[in-house]
Amino acid sequence: xxxxxxVIPKNAPLTAGFPxxxxxxxxxxRAVMNALARPGSHQNVTSVGLEPPKPLTPAAAxxxxxxxxxxxxxxxxxxxxxxxxxxxxxxFHTGAPIVTEPIEAAFALVSDPAHLIPLASFNQGSAExxxxxxxxxxxxxxxxxALSVKLTGPGIKDTARLAAGPIPPIFWEQVISxxxxxxRGIDLIFAGETEIVAxxxxxxxxxxxx
Amino acid sequence: xxxxxxxxxxGEYNFAYLDEQTKRMIRRAILKGIAIPGYQxxxxxxxxxxxxGWGTGGVQVTASILGKDDCLKMIDQGSDDTTNAVSLRxxxxxxxxxRTTYETAEASVIQTRHRIPEKNLREDQxxxxxxxxxxxxxxxxxxxxxxxxxxxxxxYGLMHVKLYEDxxxxxxxxxxxxxxxxxxxxxxxxxxxxPKFDNPKIDQMAALQLYGAGREKRIYAIPPYTKxxxxxxxxxxxxxxxxxxxxxxxxxxDVYLDEVILDDKGGRMxxxxxxxxxxxxxxxxxxxPMAADPAAAHIGGIQPEETAR
Numbered sequence: 001x002x003x004x005x006x007v008i009p010k011n012a013p014l015t016a017g018f019p020x021x022x023x024x025x026x027x028x029x030r031a032v033m034n035a036l037a038r039p040g041s042h043q044n045v046t047s048v049g050l051e052p053p054k055p056l057t058p059a060a061a062x063x064x065x066x067x068x069x070x071x072x073x074x075x076x077x078x079x080x081x082x083x084x085x086x087x088x089x090x091x092f093h094t095g096a097p098i099v100t101e102p103i104e105a106a107f108a109l110v111s112d113p114a115h116l117i118p119l120a121s122f123n124q125g126s127a128e129x130x131x132x133x134x135x136x137x138x139x140x141x142x143x144x145x146a147l148s149v150k151l152t153g154p155g156i157k158d159t160a161r162l163a164a165g166p167i168p169p170i171f172w173e174q175v176i177s178x179x180x181x182x183x184r185g186i187d188l189i190f191a192g193e194t195e196i197v198a199x200x201x202x203x204x205x206x207x208x209x210x
Numbered sequence: 211x212x213x214x215x216x217x218x219x220x221g222e223y224n225f226a227y228l229d230e231q232t233k234r235m236i237r238r239a240i241l242k243g244i245a246i247p248g249y250q251x252x253x254x255x256x257x258x259x260x261x262x263g264w265g266t267g268g269v270q271v272t273a274s275i276l277g278k279d280d281c282l283k284m285i286d287q288g289s290d291d292t293t294n295a296v297s298l299r300x301x302x303x304x305x306x307x308x309r310t311t312y313e314t315a316e317a318s319v320i321q322t323r324h325r326i327p328e329k330n331l332r333e334d335q336x337x338x339x340x341x342x343x344x345x346x347x348x349x350x351x352x353x354x355x356x357x358x359x360x361x362x363x364x365x366y367g368l369m370h371v372k373l374y375e376d377x378x379x380x381x382x383x384x385x386x387x388x389x390x391x392x393x394x395x396x397x398x399x400x401x402x403x404x405p406k407f408d409n410p411k412i413d414q415m416a417a418l419q420l421y422g423a424g425r426e427k428r429i430y431a432i433p434p435y436t437k438x439x440x441x442x443x444x445x446x447x448x449x450x451x452x453x454x455x456x457x458x459x460x461x462x463x464d465v466y467l468d469e470v471i472l473d474d475k476g477g478r479m480x481x482x483x484x485x486x487x488x489x490x491x492x493x494x495x496x497x498x499p500m501a502a503d504p505a506a507a508h509i510g511g512i513q514p515e516e517t518a519r
Contacts, residue, residue, distance in 0.1 A: 022225045026277045029237045033275065036244045037418045037433045038333075067241075069234050106238075127362035131242040131251045154247045154394050155433035183396065187245045200245035202394065202433075 017065050017093045019049045028066040032189065035198035040151045040160030042143065042195045053085035055111040059191040060139040061089070067135075068094035068107060075105035075122075075134070079112050105134050113138040114166040119174045122186050130183040133201075141165065141190040143197065147172075150206040151199070153179075162197060164190040176205050226273040226306040232256055236274040236429070240420060243431035248393030249361070250344050255427040265298055265323055266424025268340035272302070272321045275336060275420070281309045283317035288325035288466065288483030295323070312486050324387075326408040328465050328487040331417035333434060339402045341423040344430065346390045346400040366398045369441060377446055386451065392439045393432055406440065407450045407466045413438040457482045458500035460491035 018024035024046050031043040045059050052061035068074055074096045080086050087098055099105050102121045110116050116138070125133035145165030149172050152159050178185045178201055185201030224230065232254075239253040258266040276282065282302055286294035290312040298321065299310050311317050314327040321338040331337060343349075347357045350368045360366070369390055376384045389406035393399050401412055402421060412419060412432060419432040432438060442448035456463045458470075458479040465487065467480040479500050482488035492501065 022230065023278055025230065025234075026225075026275075030275065030277060033237070033240060033244065033418075036241055037431075067234060067238055069231055071235065072238070128358045129252075130246050130249060131239070135241070154436040155244075157435045183246045183249055187241070200433075202245060202247060 014089060014092050015051045015053065016049065018062075021065075024048070024062075025066045028062045031196060032063060032066065032198065035189065035196050036155075036187065036200050038155045038160075039153065039199050039203040040156060040162045040197060042197055044194055045191070045196050052089055053083060055079045055083065055140075056086045056089065056109070057111070057139045057191065057193070059193060059196060060109055060111070060137055063137055063189065063191060063196070064090060064096075064107075064109065065093055068096040070095040070097070072106040073097045073099040073104050075099055075102045075108040077108075077110045077112055077116065080109055102134065108134050108136045110136060110138045111140060113140065114168055116168045116171075119178055119186055124181065124184045124186065127184065130185070133184065133186050135187045135189065137189045137191055138164070138167070139191045141192045141197075143190075143192060143195065147207075150208050151203050152206070153203040155200070156203070162190075162199065164197060172205055172207050175199065176207075179204055223305040225278070226276045226302065226308075227259075228256065228270065228273045232270075233274045236270055239429045240271065240274065240431060243420070243429050244418070244433050246397075247432050247436050248391075248397030248399040248430060250399075250423075250428040250430045253427055253429050255424045258424065260297070260301070262425040263342065264294060265321070265340035267422030267426075267429070268321050268323070268338050268424075269298060269301065269422075270424060271420050271422035271429060272319060272338050273306070275338075276302070276306055276308060276319060278306070278308065280318045281311050281316055283311050283314065283320045283486075285320065285322040285325055285327070285484075287323060288327075288468070289485040291485065313490075314484075314486050324403050324405075325466070325483055326404060326411045328462075328482070328484045331415060333416045335417040337415075337417050337419045339404075339419065339421040341400070341402040341421045341428070342425070343388075344400055344421065344423040344426050344428040346388075346398050361397060364396065366392075366441075369398055370443075373441060373443070373446075377443075383442065383446060383448075389448075390441050392441060394436055395439075398441070399430065399432075399438075401438075405451060405466055406448075409438075409440045409448070410450065453480065455480055455499075457488060457491075457498050459498045460488045460496045460501070461498035462488065462491055462496070 027046040031045045035043040045062050050058040050061045103123050122134035141164050145163040148161045148163035150159050188199040190197045239251045242251045284295040284299040286292040314329045319336050323340045351357050373383050387405050388400050388403045390398050414435050421430045440448040453467050459481050466483045468483045470479050
């Protein structure tokens, strides 16, 4: 880091949300739903016309506009939190309260996945209400990382593979322990430029030929 | 475009009736349901312009996932043309203006009440169930606080006792519908009041299954290709209903049949409960023992014209 990420003048106009809020949100939701229902599969996400302030990516902005509102506290990682423009964009378009404690968040947006805090810091849900956990959205992902993991579990016919990056060190070990505490645990969404892949807590991970 | 679709164009409703905040809330519940297969996610069910029991849960789920390019099929007890299916199909034609169909293969979203189509569903299809009582343990333990704990602790002994008592009383497991299943080796789930005949279909199904209970305010889901096991005992394995006759109209075997009373002298026939499956088979030329002569159907077809003359 070091350099100020936010050099936008104070009175810069807010960039627009979805051009067609109803159907763009529906299309984005279906992409997220299909991604979660079929872990490891690549789904196209509609982010046409979205030009969110950096470092928020269009795909992450589309997911935020689709799923966030006043009911969903959102946690931002350091570069996002440092940008007043990003916070103004999210506040205006979603109304979601921005929280500083990851445990309070329903959603977490991560623009610098390589420096992600431990997954265990997020809300894991309770045994009675496992649905209260955080959904973590990693942005700026590509899906041709050198290390790929094998996925099995609900939604996967035989096996699937995922080679997402950048990710923090010992990330997959964290995802494995996340799965071990099923039904508690977080759900992960990997957002690339136009594609997303999701990893619900139910997916079992095998690190092969690492 | 039919009359109801014309009403949609007047812009009276938001797309698919629900407002966008409600859809977001339901969508988040659906995502959690998919991530935790078989777990009942509480959601803020809305009052819908139809009474509870008409599928308010299924309607809210369908309204939240539906897009303008979707093709919707509505089934009530296997049939496309009974009151519930006709009303709900009309509801979405009116409020969303989407294309609707009777054909299982053509639909991208299928909302169903108490049946699963006989035809295998595909990966690009979504099956939405209308659920009256989502909690499989509710009739064994009325307190929500307790059933929630039982799910948390994976304490399903009571359910096995219930099935055992069935065997002790009747000599076999007498539960024939809403037959409890275990999803992904974790949650015991009520597959809604489908006949247990349909239970094998929800195991490893290619399509995504979403379950909505409006009155009880719960949404749950089974992702595609998920292990779903009907509860049973080693010495009393799970069995589905068997019919000794084929469908009276199309001659199909290994399908679920409805009994139709024909007169007050004990006359009856058994026909496919899945009306689209039956019609398709008849169109292909399959004839059951009680089907009318195809020539007679032809005569019936031209009758209105003759009356008009």
